[in-house]
Amino acid sequence: MSEITRAVPVARPKPIQAVPLRHPWRNLLAFALIFLLLAFIIDAAQREAYDWPAFALYLFDVRVIQAAGVTLALTFLAMIGAVVVGIVLAVMRETDNPVLRAIAWGVIWFFRGTPVYVQLVFWGLLSSIYQTINLGLPFMEPWLVLETADVIPLFWIAVLGLALNEAAYMAEIVRAGLLSIDPGQTEAASALGMGWWLTMRKVVIPQAMRVIIPPTGNEVISMLKTTSLVTAVPFSWDLYTRTRDISAATLNPIPLLLVASVWYLFFTSIMMIGQSRLEKHFSRGQLGHGATPKRRRRQDRADRAPVVLASPETVAAPSGAGAPEGAGMSDVAGMTEGDAR
């Protein structure tokens, strides 16, 4: 290493004075798009069909805000259910018991293989298919007979339908996360005397989260939008159905569609921020932890710089003798180790 450093001439050559490559077509396209966008905004602001006064009137309408709350509640309750059932299905798919494995596979196959709208209609018909819920032992007079429609409100039918459909996707996401962990990790934990649950909690899950969170964030956003299908149950207090019902009375659907869209966008934007926070939290110990790709690239360039352009200081520095023992070498080894993985 020191020989190479010495071989580099001390005086730095003049920087190259090159004219950067031009991209005329790219620039033209950029201008054209800016023009079209401006034209669209100016036109939309003036166009009567959008009815901006009505939009402003309904954006913070009490009914709309309530509906937005219902949509959020549906999203989070269904997601919680989906994550719990998904984890159970993922663990079942990885057990040695063939019956549990087959059942998990079958559940995922069914709920992933049929449209969520059809499933929601089915769940809505639950109370006509099973009109009563009988509690008791099989082949005996039931102790308690309940009317299904009374026991399970439509809101919870909607949550159930959304959750079970989503659980099939969550199961695969969780499974991918668990499979991404090197078996050496669980072996090391076992060798230290850690049991299954402790290994899961302290070793496997914190690492699997890095793989699980990005797709789960997508699923939450997708769930928020899928709640607009609960009208199939039929449940009508969510954001989309509610705004549609309002516009059915006012005969002015476009501003209310805009209202619903703005609320959906508002929620998804917040969720995206939350997701990136979580991703940062679970990237502990990763290379370039906490750094954005851009900052990392800049850092890489800075790391390389002294090697490419040996400054006079580098050359003057006592090579090897004064440096801490093996420090440079182990740094290099550490880097290749990380890259190889």
Added chain:
Amino acid sequence: MSDIKVSAQEVHKSFGDTHVLKGIDLEVRRGEVSCLLGPSGSGKSTFLRCINHLESIDSGRIEVDGTLIGYREHGERLHELKPAEAAAQRENIGMVFQRFNLFPHMTALENITCAPVFVKRAQRSEARQRAIELLERVGLADKADAYPRELSGGQQQRVAIARALAMTPDLMLFDEPTSALDPELVGEVLDVMKSLAESGMTMIVVTHEMGFAREVADTVTFMDGGVVVEHGTPEEVLVRPQHGRTKAFLSKVL
């Protein structure tokens, strides 16, 4: 207490149709450093993993301190231990892996305190104090807050040794601890192992480092094809091997 720390009798193990261990007999005395040598595929790593029941065995028995490992005896029959019971048996057996297997989301210090705190329910401050002492012992006191990715292979393996020692084991298993290291980093790991051997730890080491075996080991066992071919002092096995297969192996590696 008997002098025998680890005793294996007629240990057999198959993976599917592959018969990996074909009746291994081995005794390791307390405080002894025992090196297992042999070509790859000879079953030495598998045998090592049977000693703390990371692998189950098909027949024979393995005892540590006179206690049957991995099974409970009821008259004539053996019952496999529950995972929690097997985990409890492993608490006193440290293991160091070829690929280090440090937990990448924890710092060096957290890697070391993890098991004492969560398995042995040690006080966090005490575990921390002891972890710092262990890091000093392996020469990495300044790396306590470094993540595994920021350490060289040799440093990672030294942290892994400290992590195993944090559970105060009285038996250490080393599964090719230097095979994944760049040649210039092997020495620092072997030095730590040497000082551990001098402190009286019972060690079973699967290795290809002939120099270490000759210098540090009390006994050397040469395995090939799932059987023990030759067993004795380093002098007997490495310098005056009796068996053709040992001679052939040694002529290739020395």
